[in-house]
Amino acid sequence: MGLVDQLVNQPHYTLVNQPRENDILSHKELFDSIPEEYLSHKEKYENAIRKTVLYYRLMQKYQNYKEGSTILDETRANYRNLVSFAVFKDYPPLMLHNGMFIPAIAGQGTPEQQKHWLKRAKNMEILGTYAQTELGHGTFIRGLETTAEYDPSTEEFVLHSPTLTSYKWWPGGLGHTVNYCVVMAQLYIRGRHHGMQPFLVQLRDEATHMPLPGVKLGEIGAKLGLSTVNNGFLAFEHHRIPRDRMLMKNAQVLKDGTFVAGPSSKLAYGTMIYVRVIIVNGMANLMAKAATIAVRYSAVRRQSQIKPSEPECQILDYVTQQHKLLICIATSLAFSTCARWLWDVYTGVMGQMESGNMDHLPELHALACSLKVVSTMDVSGLVERCRLACGGHGFMHSSNLPYTYGLATAACTYEGENTVLLLQTARSLVKAWQKGSKGKPLSPTEAYLMDKSPVPKWENTLDGIIAGFRRVSAGKVQDCVSKIDKLVKMGTSYEDAWNQTSVRLVAASEAHSRAVILATFRSEVSRAAAALSPPLSRVLHQLVHLYCVYWALERLGDLLLYTSIAERDVQELQQQYEDLLQKIRPNAVGLVDAFDLRDEILNSTLGAYDGRVYERLMEEALKSPLNAEPVNQSFHQYLKPFMHGKL
Ligand SMILES: CC/C=C\C/C=C\C/C=C\CCCC(=O)SCCNC(=O)CCNC(=O)[C@H](O)C(C)(C)COP(=O)(O)OP(=O)(O)OC[C@H]1O[C@@H](n2cnc3c(N)ncnc32)[C@H](O)[C@@H]1OP(=O)(O)O
Numbered sequence: 001m002g003l004v005d006q007l008v009n010q011p012h013y014t015l016v017n018q019p020r021e022n023d024i025l026s027h028k029e030l031f032d033s034i035p036e037e038y039l040s041h042k043e044k045y046e047n048a049i050r051k052t053v054l055y056y057r058l059m060q061k062y063q064n065y066k067e068g069s070t071i072l073d074e075t076r077a078n079y080r081n082l083v084s085f086a087v088f089k090d091y092p093p094l095m096l097h098n099g100m101f102i103p104a105i106a107g108q109g110t111p112e113q114q115k116h117w118l119k120r121a122k123n124m125e126i127l128g129t130y131a132q133t134e135l136g137h138g139t140f141i142r143g144l145e146t147t148a149e150y151d152p153s154t155e156e157f158v159l160h161s162p163t164l165t166s167y168k169w170w171p172g173g174l175g176h177t178v179n180y181c182v183v184m185a186q187l188y189i190r191g192r193h194h195g196m197q198p199f200l201v202q203l204r205d206e207a208t209h210m211p212l213p214g215v216k217l218g219e220i221g222a223k224l225g226l227s228t229v230n231n232g233f234l235a236f237e238h239h240r241i242p243r244d245r246m247l248m249k250n251a252q253v254l255k256d257g258t259f260v261a262g263p264s265s266k267l268a269y270g271t272m273i274y275v276r277v278i279i280v281n282g283m284a285n286l287m288a289k290a291a292t293i294a295v296r297y298s299a300v301r302r303q304s305q306i307k308p309s310e311p312e313c314q315i316l317d318y319v320t321q322q323h324k325l326l327i328c329i330a331t332s333l334a335f336s337t338c339a340r341w342l343w344d345v346y347t348g349v350m351g352q353m354e355s356g357n358m359d360h361l362p363e364l365h366a367l368a369c370s371l372k373v374v375s376t377m378d379v380s381g382l383v384e385r386c387r388l389a390c391g392g393h394g395f396m397h398s399s400n401l402p403y404t405y406g407l408a409t410a411a412c413t414y415e416g417e418n419t420v421l422l423l424q425t426a427r428s429l430v431k432a433w434q435k436g437s438k439g440k441p442l443s444p445t446e447a448y449l450m451d452k453s454p455v456p457k458w459e460n461t462l463d464g465i466i467a468g469f470r471r472v473s474a475g476k477v478q479d480c481v482s483k484i485d486k487l488v489k490m491g492t493s494y495e496d497a498w499n500q501t502s503v504r505l506v507a508a509s510e511a512h513s514r515a516v517i518l519a520t521f522r523s524e525v526s527r528a529a530a531a532l533s534p535p536l537s538r539v540l541h542q543l544v545h546l547y548c549v550y551w552a553l554e555r556l557g558d559l560l561l562y563t564s565i566a567e568r569d570v571q572e573l574q575q576q577y578e579d580l581l582q583k584i585r586p587n588a589v590g591l592v593d594a595f596d597l598r599d600e601i602l603n604s605t606l607g608a609y610d611g612r613v614y615e616r617l618m619e620e621a622l623k624s625p626l627n628a629e630p631v632n633q634s635f636h637q638y639l640k641p642f643m644h645g646k647l
């Protein structure tokens, strides 16, 4: 869905809070009578499953979400994720079924495997997840210990978990929900290792749901958030599966045990790239949700006076509040724009790879890593900022900001821990630098690294800021390369030199990501704005401007080091920023309304369209089970004897 749709006219929804007949959200049975935070761990899970079943049936009905629909359709996935916010405050137990199980089969399976398994998975006759991480290894997947040994005599793979640390640990839905999963395991044939490969494994009996013999399963326990995702553990005891259960689109094992390597061993990592790309859009959605809640609340909430003679003002009129929140609106738009752009890059590269051209895979990998990191890092920080901006009421679960923070911060770790992914992008940048220094051409998003022109005079314009960020990134990459070279010349191994430079490498990688995001946001909005009314186009440009100036001010130290920015420019930038806050303030509520998130999706006492914040807070408070009786039994059992000195 494009930026224009995001802002003015999403086809899936009527405008804010006008419920439709025959709308999935008109099904009241999808909603909780007791807020889920009051349920026990077990009740939360059981309730989530009850809603899941209903929810997916309704999705099939309203979206024709069945065989024939494509899971890799970004718009459809976006719609599903948004609607699911109304039903699940945390993510649903089948999140991984759609998010990774189906994409793994689609990306790793042969046409025959896809025909058979995708049909069953999309019809939800089987439910699955993606089991890669183990108790002992998440990041370093070459260190995974689960083995899949091929037995040519029976044409089977024998899956085995040799140690405690080899237990699969974390997969969503694995605990008690799914009956199949894609397992990433080390392939061995006649004692020879052939790398990590994907296997489609049945875990539970399709009729009784009992774990199959040789399969140990359970749930990993309570977590900071995502409490209904049912993350689980899994171990195999010499569990046999037929040969055709290895997903063999890339590498293959023939009946006689011959291993046929794929075009690149990294193709087995393909599902991770897909999810990293999708996450950027997911973060834009979470940001839109938190910004809507906090901005609407800030328009309702009145606290203190700006001038003693005046009534208490809307807290949104405090410039400090605008500073906290307007960047959140801009950030959601920046990431939805970049997500759309990244999706186009992704589908383009996938298309090229179908015809055997792998040239752009490294650039896609570097981009997916860096955008996943910056979107999750910024959004988790800004969601927390929205929560704090709502004062005490933001601390309530009923505001839905704590849950939203849990969803955002989890993404800093899953699908590749953020530091680790920044180091992947850094690896690409250092290689690009070395390549460019030898006069070789670079990929489009890294080509600016080789700009050897003298540092130009600083300009306080969008072009100037974007050029400045590129200078920062190039300068930091150059520093890293110099430090590594120096250490290596002194006799340090390349790997140790890399580790000793890694704080700088992470910073260089982040700077590069920021340069890409600023440039993409700016150019994509300019492109889209041509089709918009002048007032809408003006507001959008103000948001782009705000975003660029905000990040310039956040990264002043870097700009001072690597560009010609001077004190006077900084003062002017600060003034530009404050002027933009003032200009955008009157449109703040309109802008979050344009995210078009219905009340059910916001699921928040503070963010509802009608602004009845206090009434909703009281209504929700009264749902607390403690309010069901005027005197709790603990008074008689403990407090009374305690106060009378009898306890
Ligand atoms: C908001 C949410 C919305 C939607 C999401 C929906 C559902 C999902 C939600 C949550 C589920 C979360 C599920 C998970 O977490 S699944 C587990 C994910 N695990 C990871 O991401 C592990 C992270 N680790 C790695 O990716 C790798 O191990 C590594 C860090 C990249 C290192 O691998 P290694 O084999 O050791 O590689 P290197 O030696 O460092 O590099 C070798 C070479 O390969 C290149 N490379 C690495 N990865 C890829 C890739 N994916 N594709 C292409 N190329 C890759 C790397 O750049 C290097 O290249 P050189 O040319 O430099 O040699």
Ligand SMILES: Cc1cc2nc3c(=O)[nH]c(=O)nc-3n(C[C@H](O)[C@H](O)[C@H](O)COP(=O)(O)OP(=O)(O)OC[C@H]3O[C@@H](n4cnc5c(N)ncnc54)[C@H](O)[C@@H]3O)c2cc1C
Binding pocket: 096, 129, 130, 131, 132, 133, 136, 137, 138, 139, 140, 169, 170, 171, 172, 226, 231, 410, 413, 414, 415, 416, 417, 418, 419, 420, 423
């Ligand atoms: C909510 C949630 C859901 C998840 N769902 C799934 C799922 O469905 N399926 C699945 O398979 N997995 C899943 N995971 C696992 C997830 O992918 C891993 O947790 C993640 O990849 C990080 O790995 P780790 O936990 O081993 O962290 P570690 O790698 O142990 O990281 C710990 C610290 O070590 C640092 N570190 C590690 N390696 C390096 C390095 N090379 N250089 C510098 N620093 C390093 C990290 O930066 C970090 O600070 C999930 C995790 C979470 C939190």
